[in-house]
Amino acid sequence: MTAAGRAGLVALAAASGVGLVLAHLLIGRSDLPAGDVIDVLTGRSGSPAHEIIVLDYRLPRVLVGLGAGCLLAVSGVLVQAVVRNPLAEPSTTGVGAGAALAVVASLVWWPGHERAQAAALVGAVATGAVLYVVGRRALAVAGVLLGAVLAAVTSLLLVVDSAPIGTVLRWLVGSLNARTPEDWARLWPWLVVLVPLAWLLAAHLNVWALGDAAAVGLGVRPGLLVAVVLLTAVVAAATAIAAAGAVAFVGLVAPHVARMLVGADHRVLVPASAVLGALLLSLADLVAFSVSVRLPGVATDVSGVPVGAVTALLGAPVLVSLIRRENRA
Amino acid sequence: MSVLAARRLDAGHGRRVVVPGLDLEIEAGTVTALVGPNGSGKSTLLMTLARVLRRQGGEVLLDGEPIDARSSVEVARRLGVLPQTAVVPLGATVREVVEQGRFPQRGAWAMLRRRDDGALWRALGLTGLTDLADRRLDSLSGGERQRAWIAMTLAQETGVLLLDEPTTYLDVRHQVDLMRLVESLRDEHGMTVVMVLHDLNQAARHADRVVALRDGRVRADGSPAAVMTPAMLAEVFGIDAVVVPDPVTGRPLFVAR
Numbered sequence: 010m011t012a013a014g015r016a017g018l019v020a021l022a023a024a025s026g027v028g029l030v031l032a033h034l035l036i037g038r039s040d041l042p043a044g045d046v047i048d049v050l051t052g053r054s055g056s057p058a059h060e061i062i063v064l065d066y067r068l069p070r071v072l073v074g075l076g077a078g079c080l081l082a083v084s085g086v087l088v089q090a091v092v093r094n095p096l097a098e099p100s101t102t103g104v105g106a107g108a109a110l111a112v113v114a115s116l117v118w119w120p121g122h123e124r125a126q127a128a129a130l131v132g133a134v135a136t137g138a139v140l141y142v143v144g145r146r147a148l149a150v151a152g153v154l155l156g157a158v159l160a161a162v163t164s165l166l167l168v169v170d171s172a173p174i175g176t177v178l179r180w181l182v183g184s185l186n187a188r189t190p191e192d193w194a195r196l197w198p199w200l201v202v203l204v205p206l207a208w209l210l211a212a213h214l215n216v217w218a219l220g221d222a223a224a225v226g227l228g229v230r231p232g233l234l235v236a237v238v239l240l241t242a243v244v245a246a247a248t249a250i251a252a253a254g255a256v257a258f259v260g261l262v263a264p265h266v267a268r269m270l271v272g273a274d275h276r277v278l279v280p281a282s283a284v285l286g287a288l289l290l291s292l293a294d295l296v297a298f299s300v301s302v303r304l305p306g307v308a309t310d311v312s313g314v315p316v317g318a319v320t321a322l323l324g325a326p327v328l329v330s331l332i333r334r335e336n337r338a
Numbered sequence: 339m340s341v342l343a344a345r346r347l348d349a350g351h352g353r354r355v356v357v358p359g360l361d362l363e364i365e366a367g368t369v370t371a372l373v374g375p376n377g378s379g380k381s382t383l384l385m386t387l388a389r390v391l392r393r394q395g396g397e398v399l400l401d402g403e404p405i406d407a408r409s410s411v412e413v414a415r416r417l418g419v420l421p422q423t424a425v426v427p428l429g430a431t432v433r434e435v436v437e438q439g440r441f442p443q444r445g446a447w448a449m450l451r452r453r454d455d456g457a458l459w460r461a462l463g464l465t466g467l468t469d470l471a472d473r474r475l476d477s478l479s480g481g482e483r484q485r486a487w488i489a490m491t492l493a494q495e496t497g498v499l500l501l502d503e504p505t506t507y508l509d510v511r512h513q514v515d516l517m518r519l520v521e522s523l524r525d526e527h528g529m530t531v532v533m534v535l536h537d538l539n540q541a542a543r544h545a546d547r548v549v550a551l552r553d554g555r556v557r558a559d560g561s562p563a564a565v566m567t568p569a570m571l572a573e574v575f576g577i578d579a580v581v582v583p584d585p586v587t588g589r590p591l592f593v594a595r
Contacts (some may be wrong), residue, residue, distance in 0.1 A: 095428060212447075215434070216441050219424050219425055219435065219438060220421070222390045226421060227414050227438060227439070230410050272429050272434070276450055297360070301496075
């Protein structure tokens, strides 16, 4: 890719990001004029009600969407690199299902979202550890099986205990409805740590991509590298899921599109996937929210259209095309 | 002192020992060919010397010291490996793959920055890939891919090279080019090369020393003239052949009867 092409892509991504943030801030149930939104953002608004709508309702939603999308894509690109399979992501490795199960279980016993991050981490790391031990040779198959078992256990939990189904579905499908400033406060420190860490692993991932034998020949220690990369990927997925629920396919689609745009070099692929994941989840959420607002009878609160439903519709065709390409190759 | 040595080395896969209790000394600045029938353990031995396969017992010495005494990256600065099982990363270009050979010398942090370096372009030039540098590896022929893997190993700029069937997929001209390249690496850079070859005549023509294995044991070891005999061909490969001096170099050349 030429320098001009790369600069063009960066400019396009920045413009899309600004456009998405503005769209999220301007669209809502209350018909707040654009001028009032701008006034709040520039600090000239005198109305506390407007400030609450823009800064406490709309802004956290778009920020959490961007951050969670970014972490899901980073998690996807890392796991894909480790298993050398572009189909791996939180929803296909069982890590998403593990995190969702732990969050749902914690909600059944202790209502309230304060423990979501810790529960998601425990669930995702435990699933990742099981995968690392039992499924290192056939991670793709083991992950799908593990995910199915964990989803079944989650359903069982819902049958046994009548948890609030709307809230629980939000974690299973993934939703950005009714995000709060506290959600963003819990998310951003992880972003600051995990995204740079993923990029620092890029040189090792490029070597690892050449196969175990070539990587050992170039001085990589396989056990250590796989453990560090998987742990980073699992923590990224858990953090995203704690903030937005187990949104499927962002970790699959964003790296896939990034690979088509910038190629296979992880030094560029990791940041490109991170940016695309953020934009993709935010765009899908804009679609989900617009549908909730426009359609009569659909709620816009917690039980509104979940963003996970939109990403599943977007992601399924990409997954099918990837599988077809795999089979041809 | 030998550059690379095996002492009572047990090599194999998992718990299965393929090459038991082997002793081998590789002298600096020589080209050694490992030959033998399929399943004789020659690739297993090479990959165990390269620490790609975990050894089952015994010791591998690099420059007279146990190979584990140095970190894996330090070993990779001294010892380059061309495996048979390299994976073509989805969408990677020739340059991107060959650049990975610089990993041990430049280090992981420096690899995060893009830099054109001389070793990368020298390796591309030596394998005739300069014009294909920006092509996708998965769009190239088997022979061109094999040359890219060889270029990656050369970009590593090590004193010792272990090549597992380097001539696989190469057409005759590129096989000849590669063997001449190996000879010039030895003559001009004092490099030590150990390679697994299937073509016995190629081994006899280009190696200083031929080691013939069968069932994990060394059956013949020495100069091509000493090893390439009708008796060895019968014992190791089970073929009835005559050996004549090749008309160009006078080295032994076998023809099956």
